[in-house]
Amino acid sequence: xxxxxxxxxxxxxxxxxxxxxxxxxxxxxxxxxxxxxxxxxxxxxxxxxxxxxxxxxxxxxxxxxxxxxxxxxxxxxxxxxxxxxxxxxxxxxxxxxxxxxxxxxxxxxxxxxxxxxxxxxx
Amino acid sequence: xxxxxxxxxxxxxxxxxxxxxxxxxxxxxxxxxxxxxxxxxxxxxxxxxxxxxxxxxxxxxxxxxxxxxxxxxxxxxxxxxxxxxxxxxxxxxxxxxxxxxxxxxxxxxxxxxxxxxxxxxxxxxxxxxxxxxxxxxxxxxxxxxxxxxxxxxxxxxxxxxxxxxxxxxxxxxxxxxxxxxxxxxxxxxxxxxxxxxxxxxxxxxxxxxxxxxxxxxxxxxxxxxxxxxxxxxxxxxxxxxxxxxxxxxxxxxxxxxxxxxxxxxxxxxxxxxxxxxxxxxxxxxxxxxxxxxxxxxxxxxxxxxxxxxxxxxxxxxxxxxxxxxxxxxxxxxxxxxxxxxxxxxxxxxxxxxxxxxxxxxxxxxxxxxxxxxxxxxxxxxxxxxxxxxxxxxxxxxxxxxxxxxxxxxxxxxxxxxxxxxxxxxxxxxxxxxxxxxxxxxxxxxxxxxxxxxxxxxxxxxxxxxxxxxxxxxxxxxxxxxxxxxxxxxxxxxx
Numbered sequence: 001x002x003x004x005x006x007x008x009x010x011x012x013x014x015x016x017x018x019x020x021x022x023x024x025x026x027x028x029x030x031x032x033x034x035x036x037x038x039x040x041x042x043x044x045x046x047x048x049x050x051x052x053x054x055x056x057x058x059x060x061x062x063x064x065x066x067x068x069x070x071x072x073x074x075x076x077x078x079x080x081x082x083x084x085x086x087x088x089x090x091x092x093x094x095x096x097x098x099x100x101x102x103x104x105x106x107x108x109x110x111x112x113x114x115x116x117x118x119x120x121x122x
Numbered sequence: 123x124x125x126x127x128x129x130x131x132x133x134x135x136x137x138x139x140x141x142x143x144x145x146x147x148x149x150x151x152x153x154x155x156x157x158x159x160x161x162x163x164x165x166x167x168x169x170x171x172x173x174x175x176x177x178x179x180x181x182x183x184x185x186x187x188x189x190x191x192x193x194x195x196x197x198x199x200x201x202x203x204x205x206x207x208x209x210x211x212x213x214x215x216x217x218x219x220x221x222x223x224x225x226x227x228x229x230x231x232x233x234x235x236x237x238x239x240x241x242x243x244x245x246x247x248x249x250x251x252x253x254x255x256x257x258x259x260x261x262x263x264x265x266x267x268x269x270x271x272x273x274x275x276x277x278x279x280x281x282x283x284x285x286x287x288x289x290x291x292x293x294x295x296x297x298x299x300x301x302x303x304x305x306x307x308x309x310x311x312x313x314x315x316x317x318x319x320x321x322x323x324x325x326x327x328x329x330x331x332x333x334x335x336x337x338x339x340x341x342x343x344x345x346x347x348x349x350x351x352x353x354x355x356x357x358x359x360x361x362x363x364x365x366x367x368x369x370x371x372x373x374x375x376x377x378x379x380x381x382x383x384x385x386x387x388x389x390x391x392x393x394x395x396x397x398x399x400x401x402x403x404x405x406x407x408x409x410x411x412x413x414x415x416x417x418x419x420x421x422x423x424x425x426x427x428x429x430x431x432x433x434x435x436x437x438x439x440x441x442x443x444x445x446x447x448x449x450x451x452x453x454x455x456x457x458x459x460x461x462x463x464x465x466x467x468x469x470x471x472x473x474x475x476x477x478x479x480x481x482x483x484x485x486x487x488x489x490x491x492x493x494x495x496x497x498x499x500x501x502x503x504x505x506x507x508x509x510x511x512x513x514x515x516x517x518x519x520x521x522x523x524x525x526x527x528x529x530x531x532x533x534x535x536x537x538x539x540x541x542x543x544x545x546x547x548x549x550x551x552x553x554x555x556x557x558x559x560x561x562x563x564x565x566x567x568x569x570x571x572x573x574x575x576x577x578x579x580x581x582x583x584x585x586x587x588x589x590x591x592x593x594x595x596x597x598x599x600x601x602x603x604x605x606x607x608x609x610x611x612x613x614x615x616x
Contacts, residue, residue, distance in 0.1 A: 101246075
């Protein structure tokens with residue numbers, strides 16, 4: 001079995017989904033919400049998403065890729081939002097391997113080499 | 123002699139050691155660094171800035187207990203970083219006690235949870251391991267988690283954990299393989315004892331611990347374990363902190379003794395047996411006196427060996443390329459440009475003979491070496507007046523000569539020692555010791571009373587010492603020191 005993608009919105013849905021896949025490698029990309037035309041308020045997320053998607057085929061078998069919209073800009077700017085408080089996210093986009101200290105933040109997500117390293121190496 | 127070592131490091135010149143191994147004329151890499159620790163990574167990143175093609179090989183042979191770790195070397199994984207964090211954990215315990223005197227009220231008894239601390243420390247270390255991998259990849263430095271060893275001129279073999287071997291060639295090499303803890307060579311040592319390589323990731327509280335050794339590793343570990351509330355005993359063969367100012371070493375020992383660490387002096391373990399399995403279990407240690415026939419026994423949950431560290435130079439094929447090592451110690455002698463007797467092979471860090479074993483020294487040596495190799499620089503690493511700090515419960519910062527070494531070098535009549543006890547203001551209210559903190563400077567009378575040694579025993583010794591190290595490097599004299607107005611109220615004003 002290859003890998004699968006799940007799309008979620010908001011902190012509670014993210015945590016519930018991650019827990020439901022406990023035992024499998026979980027990768028998550030956190031981005032700002034998208035408007036009616038499908039464009040995110042976060043310009044770096046707009047840049048990063050296609051680069052990350054292009055590397056998804058490198059994901060190990062059995063992995064789960066969670067694409068998570070964090071909320072609107074105001075929610076994200078709040079220094080006490082749950083993503084910042086509980087997941088220790090410092091910026092969007094953030095691409096991480098759940099349950100490990102391995103993550104790429106903001107411009108690091110623009111680099112295909114780094115994304116590939118995150119997906120394929122221990 | 124230095125001249126004999128300064129052979130030409132000429133990339134065009136071929137070197138055939140025994141005529142059998144073909145010598146490549148174009149290499150896979152400009153530089154291969156063996157060892158991804160403080161020195162190795164600093165050198166590799168610096169070389170990448172000069173657009174050189176660089177490879178780093180890093181591999182951790184698991185300890186007898188099975189512990190291993192990621193990229194970054196000793197300091198990051200099983201040295202300075204986790205040590206300072208656990209030392210801080212112990213200091214916070216003390217601060218909690220002091221806080222009552224400053225008005226903080228809490229009724230519950232404060233206890234320490236080893237697992238919580240260790241998990242947090244390991245998470246931080248994990249983020250550092252990852253950070254180094256991102257940094258290397260970003261700078262286009264090739265990193266392989268593989269064991270590197272020389273197999274012929276300009277050629278190494280890299281073996282990964284699956285046993286797969288690959289050969290690589292390079293114009294130049296830097297050996298930065300560091301050291302690993304030494305074992306006693308007695309029955310039961312590898313089966314039952316831990317070393318610092320195991321302690322910082324131990325998945326259970328070590329409990330009642332016997333620390334064998336009197337190095338700074340031994341005393342720092344004993345110090346924070348006791349500070350976390352554990353029953354700790356230190357078994358010392360002869361003196362404490364060999365190589366350090368002995369007056370300061372004894373003060374550190376006295377402080378630790380008065381604050382709950384037991385010391386067994388002039389004994390060495392001869393046998394470790396398991397009484398009960400478990401995490402932790404119970405071990406029985408038999409020890410013999412160094413001054414007579416007396417034997418003693420003791421039972422502990424954990425035995426931590428901290429009797430010294432040995433360079434990782436014996437199994438990396440140095441004989442295949444003719445690199446000389448000190449057969450007795452395993453250390454590599456280099457000239458003042460970190461070059462071994464083989465012109466295209468350099469070495470930095472803890473493995474060097476007669477050099478200080480400190481992270482910042484390895485980093486500085488690595489960077490300057492690369493600047494000389496690829497940047498046309500000539501600056502050499504200055505190993506003189508390097509400051510250091512021992513993070514025992516009462517911290518000790520030093521820069522320059524110990525009193526003994528100063529007397530030996532300059533003669534007792536030519537040096538003047540100025541000293542003082544001090545009582546940190548923060549210690550007054552909670553009634554902590556008023557006669558333990560201590561500072562001294564050693565001056566060279568014949569050279570304008572130049573400060574040639576600085577020693578301080580007290581809280582935040584590292585922070586205090588750093589500034590004085592800069593002053594000493596500038597040639598600080600006693601008069602200049604006297605003319606410097608103190609900051610009040612801080613310990614450093616003394």
